Amino acid sequence: MYQSSSDGMRKMDKMALCLMFLCANLFAFNAANPGYEDTDDDNGGHSTEFRPMGYEWNIAELEYGPDMLKKIYSLSKKRSAFPIGIRAIGKKGEKVEFDAEFYKFYKALPEVLKTLQARLESVLNDNGIIGVVTGRIKSLSSLSTKMEKDGITDYRKITDIVGARVTFQTIDDILKFKKAYVEAFNNTVNEIRCYGICGPAIGSVDQREKIYWPWKSSGYRRLHFKVALPEVDTAGEVQMGTPYMTLWADWEHDVVYKGPARFTENENVKKYAQRLAKYYMMLDDIRNEMLPSCPQILQESLKESDSSLNECLFWNDLRTNM
Numbered sequence: 001m002y003q004s005s006s007d008g009m010r011k012m013d014k015m016a017l018c019l020m021f022l023c024a025n026l027f028a029f030n031a032a033n034p035g036y037e038d039t040d041d042d043n044g045g046h047s048t049e050f051r052p053m054g055y056e057w058n059i060a061e062l063e064y065g066p067d068m069l070k071k072i073y074s075l076s077k078k079r080s081a082f083p084i085g086i087r088a089i090g091k092k093g094e095k096v097e098f099d100a101e102f103y104k105f106y107k108a109l110p111e112v113l114k115t116l117q118a119r120l121e122s123v124l125n126d127n128g129i130i131g132v133v134t135g136r137i138k139s140l141s142s143l144s145t146k147m148e149k150d151g152i153t154d155y156r157k158i159t160d161i162v163g164a165r166v167t168f169q170t171i172d173d174i175l176k177f178k179k180a181y182v183e184a185f186n187n188t189v190n191e192i193r194c195y196g197i198c199g200p201a202i203g204s205v206d207q208r209e210k211i212y213w214p215w216k217s218s219g220y221r222r223l224h225f226k227v228a229l230p231e232v233d234t235a236g237e238v239q240m241g242t243p244y245m246t247l248w249a250d251w252e253h254d255v256v257y258k259g260p261a262r263f264t265e266n267e268n269v270k271k272y273a274q275r276l277a278k279y280y281m282m283l284d285d286i287r288n289e290m291l292p293s294c295p296q297i298l299q300e301s302l303k304e305s306d307s308s309l310n311e312c313l314f315w316n317d318l319r320t321n322m
């Protein structure tokens with residue numbers, strides 16, 4: 001009698017423990033990060049940094065000047081950010097060599113960005129997906145800030161100096177594009193980070209893919225590819241999202257990321273960020289289900305025209321250059 005009741009208790013204890021474990025897991029799951037380290041606090045950059053296709057980049061506008069060069073040089077020289085042969089040159093000569101190397105690198109970036117954007121455009125066109133391509137090259141001050149903050153001594157290891165962004169109408173379009181891009185340019189994709197786009201991780205996926213669900217811990221949602229840029233011996237970033245994702249990310253960038261510590265550390269601000277993320281996610285879900293698809297004849301006209309008239313009237317409720 002005593003024995004069986006004790007067994008019963010043990011069973012109940014086990015069940016309670018099991019439930020607690022389940023709850024803890026569910027709680028952790030709801031906290032948005034199923035097991036991946038999430039130390040990168042850069043949420044893609046503000047939309048005002050991104051320029052339309054065909055924009056003529058000029059490195060002078062990227063704060064390319066003696067002060068910034070000096071700063072990046074001083075952050076670089078701590079370890080070997082450039083070939084041994086160059087480091088062996090004397091103090092003065094070393095500086096000159098670094099500048100030349102760095103100038104060559106930065107001067108090549110507009111063309112590298114253009115090539116990447118052309119690839120993105122080709123995937124949109126070949127698959128009849130509507131998306132707006134923009135791009136950015138990181139300014140030198142932003143580069144040096146990131147090197148300093150992350151303790152990175154080789155500027156080529158900052159893998160979002162060249163960034164392209166594609167903004168889509170719906171989450172389904174992002175997923176269609178993801179599949180098509182990986183099929184067309186598979187060997188250029190080094191890493192896939194799916195922040196709140198791919199659904200919860202079920203079973204094994206592409207080894208390169210990291211899934212964050214329902215969003216990155218900050219509340220950030222977008223799809224990121226890290227892509228190889230062999231021409232300049234670094235990697236770039238392709239960001240894919242919707243206008244609602246941009247609205248959230250721009251708010252977070254200005255108010256939290258760049259904001260004072262009293263905002264960053266405040267629990268109510270963190271909660272608000274999660275609620276805003278959820279709100280925009282719901283709007284994206286509605287858009288995904290309810291946006292009428294634009295007829296072919298209008299889409300074709302849209303592709304050909306360079307006027308501001310938008311035959312699909314697509315996104316007329318939201319800015320398109322996001």
Ligand SMILES: *[C@@H]1O[C@H](CO)[C@@H](O)[C@H](O)[C@H]1NC(C)=O
Nearest residue numbers: 182183184186187206207208
């Ligand atoms: C792309 O390459 C990866 C290996 O990097 C491979 O696992 C995957 O099956 C490839 N996908 C396609 C669509 O070719």
